[in-house]
Amino acid sequence: MDCTRYRESIHELVDGTLGPIRRAELAQHLDACEACRVLADDLRFVRDTAGSLEAVEPPARVWLQIAGRLHKEHGAAPVAAHGLQRHAALFALAAALLLAVSASLVFLLRDDRADTPGARPAQAGDAVPGDPVQAIAEDIRLAEMHYQNAIGKLEEVARLDQSSGQTTLDPQTAATLQKSLLVIDQAIAESRAALRSEPQNEPARDSLFEALRRKVAVLQDTVVLMNEMRRGNAAGAAQVMDSLNKS
């Protein structure tokens, strides 16, 4: 049986665009051909399953980072524009964080490595030009410094916010945050120890940056959570809490 001539019709059937005449012709064929019937069912299954995939909510911190960058680039005044009680420091901070994380990503994503000497021009941070192990160690130190700088600023904002009495995290939320941060700190310490003994250990390096990135994300979410609480936005705060519980 020549099934290939029905292939296009099967696709159109699945799309729901097959006309009545060809539809009747195809129906006759499908009654007689199990393979084409299974094909039509499979393609419909793929389409239906794809159509049932849920939309994914971006973390609340993404808008904060975008607003921070726009504020930095254009000097925009988001507070006045929306009449919201936002902490001006948040936007400057978000911009600083984004730069810090981007700097680290540049390092992570660079395809030249010290195991291909000469491929990368000398950088300001290179401790010993030509020594691949020390160059890697120095790169890691610089990238980590960017992260730590961001982390320090975030912790400072969170602390200032808390001590000003404008926002108070309930004990359960504070405990959840504390627990997340402790787990991440443990991972950072372990990766750092592995890198100290073996600077070229790529899994350890990747783990270190992943843990630092997670710490930045948790702290960013904390700042966003405080911001939403200050705005009295319960739905926004719940969304951030959900994100924090997953981290």
Added chain:
Amino acid sequence: MSTSKPIDHAVPALVPPGRAADRALVERCRAGDLGAFEDLYRQHSRKLFSLACRMVGSPTEAEDLLQEIFLTAHRKLDGFRGESALSTWLYRLATNQCLDYLRSRAARTDQVTETLDEEPGWYQPGQRGLAEQTVSKIDLERALTRLPPGCRAAFVLHDVEGLEHREVAEVLGVAEGTSKSQVHKARLRLRALLRR
């Protein structure tokens, strides 16, 4: 989002109401109103983030991409003339960003871009259908990352996001027939990947 009356009156009567609202929002953004841009972000970020997640296969990378998508949108808003819906314009921008990112990621990691010139075997008598197997949404999400980028974009826009082939063609800058062909090839490849 609210639309003020003066702006509504300024828009020709034949323009669909959604387009008029789009234009009004874009005008506010162009005037430097970051609150308006936040409204635009709230309206479209969920769909664009979903698209980015499915295109690059990683929420972390999609998060960075989402920032770039909206920063690029903010820079390019002057070029939005309202000929297409704002959502279509944003989808186009986001899809291009995702495809560029995938190209550069492939170049960095020496990945060979797969093509679908050869259609995967579709005639396999005697096998159980996908519905009878335990194929989950997660299996589909995983299989999606194995499609060639252009094909993946057409499939995600059409079958996941629910755009018409006409709209997919507009987003991807291809003919409507090409959109259909890409989606059909993607479904066949996914079927082959999901069959065990």
